Amino acid sequence: MEREALQAAVCELDAAVSPLDANADRAAVVVEASALPAIVRRLRDEPQFAFAQLLDHVAVDWIDRGQFELIYQLYSFKHKHFLSVSVFVPRDDPRVPTLCRVHPVAEWQEREVYDLFGVLYDDHPDLRRLFLEDDWVGFPLRKDYQDDFMLDRPR
């Protein structure tokens, strides 16, 4: 499917989905956090989409807007198309339902985002830190992360 057609088709799935135009190179949609697992499941199961693999999960800390953007990159082996699904959550209460039950690999990708951003995944079976020790304080990839250990590059 062409990029625009795919974007339009995905948006017709549900009222919780709306198009996102900031993404320059592939179809992108915004989904409301509560509807995320159901919609990703439908994207996986419905034959005209067939998004079988969750390629990647990224979080971006938009500190000026007070939001985290969680981006899920989906790929369909059948139709060979990509889709990026964004979810916006508030920075002070970052909670989103987990996708583990739809795409098992989400378990670890979400653990990485929890580790580095502190986003909490509801119903995640094993939410632990992934890269840092269990007693690490703070979430280092947040823009306001402070650490005495870090050095600034002399300009």
Next chain:
Amino acid sequence: MTVEVSSLKELVEQASGDDRSPDTQEYFVNMGPQHPSTHGVLRLVLKLDGERVLRCIPVLGYIHRSIEKISEHMNYMNCVHLTDRMDYLSSIMNNWAVSKAVEEAAGIEVNSRIQYIRTIFAELERIQSHQLWWGVLGMDLGAFTPFLYGIRDREVLNDVMEETVGARLTMNYVLPGGLMADIHPNFVHRVKEFIKYFRPKLDEYDDLLTNNVIIQERLRNVGILSPQTAVQYGATGPVLRGSGVAFDLRKDHPYGVYDQADFEVPVGTIGDSWDRYWVRVEEMRQSLNIVEQLLDNIPPGDFLVKKLNSKIKIPEGRYYSQLETARGVLGVFIASDKKDEPYRLHYRSPNFNNLWCLEPMIKGDYIASLIGAMSSLDLVIPDIDR
């Protein structure tokens, strides 16, 4: 809706308390982070019953160097240099992935000479990476000789590439907007010599390892990964192709000049360690074919379309770009806020996603099979941790 944050300690303690059968006891074994066959500092917490693996919990972070955080304070030209420290065995492909993402986002067009050279180098490096993997696989299974053979041929190819690139491992050759240097005048000639040298060596590899009974016994029907599991667990590259899914970005979404080369994508049948082994050995042959076809057609032109040290600014937005490294799909995510530094740079590393196939692969199997299965995944730990 519940959120519960746990720790590794709790996980181990809570598991060791319950169900003790009278004859055998379940116990935990730590494998790594300093272990010769984990290729670096991967730590696996294994729950064993006798010699059977019941659970395999990878513990990461022993080489987490915070590359993504550092990249937020660098301009796009500098970011490239950190990428070949991630998956150092496919460093040119890593450079290319970032360069490709930046070029697509900033609208920089590169000429076809650059694309040809990048493609040829990427394929040479794929061969190089698989040579090392081949030797190390032998070593992991207890045979030291393949290691010597693999390194021997790797050095030959290394010399050819070093003449142009000037480095042996972390090559830094591809930049946004071109290449670091033009190819050496000897390059084409020497690559041809290498191809002539290496073709018969691949048959030697077959004699030595592929047709070896011990290797077959240790790899066949070990670590079976079904195509469904492979897709669900995020596997890409030779791991996914070994399970029979013919997905290769070089074929399905061609970049560089892969659409001008004629090659095949080897796929396995049942997805055991043997299939993954075979896919990689076959990929070396296909890469030789690709290089051979492209080598004589390198068009004339500049090797750099963008001035070095020039600041590249990317319009606001999110960009995602991916290419196929020796281990799978490397994705580069850039969120830009119009500055010359990325607002957020994220790498989808192929190893990170391939690693999780380990547990479904070896659950219920012997601990000795774990080594062979892990070797067939060809993990590079610094790429997992970044």
Next chain:
Amino acid sequence: MGIVTDKLPGALEKVPGGNVLVTRFDEIINWARASSLWPLTFGTSCCAIEMLMATGGPRHDLARFGAEVARPSPRQADLLILAGTIVKRMAPRLRTLYEQMAEPRYVIATGACTISGGPFIYHSYTTVRGADEIIPVDVYVPGCPPRPEQLFHGLLTLQKMIKEGETIREPGVRRKPVISALPEGITLEDIQGEMKELLVKENVVDVQHAVDKLKWPSGLNEQSSGKSGANESGAGDGT
């Protein structure tokens, strides 16, 4: 006898009129230590490929320097070749490994990362800035990654240090750490030449030269003239 004097470098003295050779115990022990180092394979990242795999391979061949018996277990190793970045989480493990190694133990730190943190020094929240924050280092080998030849240069530097280093009377006293860097204007050919020269020198010992160079411990030389020297250093007692 010919073989012994040919192969044993360092100080040898023929006792006139007899089939007896005299040397110092320290020389023999240090020679043995320096010539059979057993490295521990400690590779965390990129450098490991160059330092442990390429050098172990047939082209570069660490075995030429008697250090090819790479052990995965620290209990059987006495040389720690640090190859790769060290992060905070790995640091305690590195310390444990170092402490498990048998004495005397030596450390070669290879790569920019183990010297200063290398490319990951700024804005990194995990990278340890240099291995010497955790364990003492004997020889630094700079590069990112260093070439295998550079590791050999570092290894030869370490061997030289060991030979001139500890004595039985003063165990544990070492020279300061050194950097085995190439000064400006030195090429690979020079190093190869130097290595060749060194190897030739190590294996074929000019006994007469060695004897001439030999300096006895002060106590023995000065016995006839007076005993002031021996008493000052406190070395002559009971040995």
